[in-house]
């Protein structure tokens with residue numbers, strides 16, 4: 464990417480046709496990928512008039528280059544498209560280095576593999592109980608009956624919170640995401656403030672009863688605030704937890720549900736994973752690549768730039784379309800195929816650069832447990848109705864109706 468001084472050149476796509484991108488097109492489970500393929504080959508840096516106007520990057524290398532360059536592309540203006548925030552910046556996502564590291568550092572201890580691995584036993588037994596309930600039924604909805612409660616339970620263990628509170632938070636954040644997409648300012652503000660209230664309650668509770676700051680993210684942030692080595696304020700601790708409330712459950716919920724759709728359509732793969740559970744970590748990477756659950760994060764250039772031959776003016780929002788980048792044929796052979804032997808699998812579902820997901824180890828463990836228990840407990844299942852998709856911000860189903868042929872005794 465190079466700086467430029469000329470005027471805006473958005474009317475000419477140097478690669479092919481000029482295509483206007485519409486993020487609000489209704490979608491099925493597969494349709495977005497057809498759209499993204501067309502943009503990758505015909506207009507890989509596209510403009511959209513939606514949400515007040517923004518640019519969208521569809522190619523892997525463009526996304527990697529932008530996410531790696533936090534000097535030219537800031538997250539302090541907005542981190543998603545559309546920008547619709549009234550309640551201030553939330554660390555660590557909405558901060559650039561060096562401030563970013565003040566908030567990121569205290570998350571490192573509680574999210575390291577040695578720490579989060581301790582949750583595996585509890586999460587597995589919870590998954591087993593959920594699957595045991597589903598085994599007795601001929602039909603169920605994988606997204607609402609398994610993925611949602613399991614993702615909520617995982618987060619409740621990670622933050623030492625009651626499951627009921629976390630389920631309420633997930634409902635709030637789904638409603639919040641839909642209102643953001645609809646750009647309904649009044650509702651976005653109301654829901655955001657409600658999420659802030661929950662975050663404040665959690666922080667107050669932890670101040671009253673602190674946990675080990677190496678094991679608990681809230682206590683870690685509070686300890687950093689008290690140590691006064693870095694300029695962290697208590698209000699920013701609340702804002703960090705507020706950010707996590709929305710970030711932590713959406714992606715596992717979405718990608719687990721997508722994996723279930725994939726397995727429902729591919730009985731051979733289901734059987735293979737059931738017989739060879741050692742293949743499940745590789746399967747998790749392919750599910751993350753094929754169905755990258757965070758569809759979009761954005762950056763704002765602090766100077767005029769040229770990306771893929773298109774001139775973009777300082778201050779114009781640019782969206783990175785992760786599910787598109789992860790199916791780019793320039794990087795992945797047979798990009799739409801599920802390949803257990805894809806080596807190396809360089810998908811970027813967890814992001815790139817300073818904002819790379821700090822919870823990637825935990826999320827991978829969570830997905831591995833979910834798939835292991837699903838294929839172990841439910842011998843066979845197929846789709847029993849329409850897969851209903853979430854929205855522009857999250858790629859994945861909110862409803863996966865399935866029919867199971869697993870007998871109680873199997």
Ligand code: HEM
Pocket residue numbers: 530542554555556557567707710711712714715718756757760761811812813814815817818819820821822823825826
């Ligand atoms: C399948 C699961 C997950 C996926 C695919 C995922 C993906 C991502 C991505 C792509 C980013 C980078 C955003 C950007 O560059 O703008 C990110 C950041 C982040 N994620 Fe995750 N995430 C997952 C689960 C989680 C969980 C369970 C947590 C809970 C702790 C979490 C907490 C965060 C935080 C705090 C950030 C901001 C990091 C920073 O700004 O330095 N994520 N995640």
